[in-house]
Amino acid sequence: MVTVNIPTPLRRLTGGQSRVQASGATVLAVIEDLEVRFPGIRDRLLDENGELKRFINIYVNEDEIRTLQGKETPVMAGDRISIVPAMAGG
C-alpha cells in the first residue's frame, strides 16, 4: 500500500479525506485503484488520451514523476504519492 496526499481541490471526491491509502505497482495503477473508490478522480488527473494533464503534478515521495518515468513510474509499499494541481497563471 502507498499513501496518497490529496490536495484541497480534489477532496470533494475523497469525502474530505486529505490522505488515502491505495495499491498498485505504478503511478497509473494507483490512479486506477483510486478511481474505483473515488469515481471521477481519474478524469481530474488524466486527459482523454490517458496522459497526465499538463497542469497536474504527481510526486513519488519528493520527485515529480515527469523527472522519473511519468505515469509508468514504479511505486513501492510505503511510498508517499502526492497529487498537486499547478499554481499558475498570467
Next chain:
Amino acid sequence: MPKLILTRTHYDDIVAHAREGYPEEVCGLLSGRVGRVDAVWRARNVAANARLDYEMDPQTLLKQFEFEAQGQELVAIYHSHPASPAYPSATDALRAYYPESLYVICSLADQDRPTMRAFRMVQGETEPVPQLPSEAERVRGQSDLLVRYVPTADKRLARYELYFITQDQEVRRQVVEVEEAEIEVV
C-alpha cells in the same frame, strides 16, 4: 466577504519580491490559519515566458502538505503583474485550481506605487453550450480558448466565462467566479 490578514512585514516582503523579480513575474505562497498569514514562502517561477506567465516550481507546490502537517493552511497563492493591474487575468482564471485559497496579485504597473489585491476564484463545471457569444475574445497563447469577462453591479464580484473549442468544434463553457477579498494589514 473573504478576508486576508497579514502584517506590514509580510506585505512589504511580497512587494520586495515583486520588485526583485521585475520585469518577470514572481510567485509564492502564504501560509497561516483562517485567513491570517504567518509566513511568506518565495517560489521560483518556472514558466517558459516568465514576463507574461507564472508557474510555481514543483518543490514549493509540495509545501501545502507540510503546512497541513503543522496545523497550517495554504492561505493564499501570490504572484506579481509587472505591467498590468492587480486583477486576475483570463489566464489566472483558467488556472485557478485552488478555490479554498485566495489569489493575491501585486501590481508594479505604477512602479512608485505598487498595489496589492486578493481574490477568491471558483471554477464551475464545464458544460456544452450551443454557440460562442459574439463578445468572446481569444486568450493569449491558447488556440482553442476564448473568454468573456462579465462584471456585475457589485464591483467586488465578476466572472470570467471560458469557452473551449473541442476537436469536434463543439463549444464548452466554464464559468470562473471572481470575488475580491479584503486585505487587512496589521
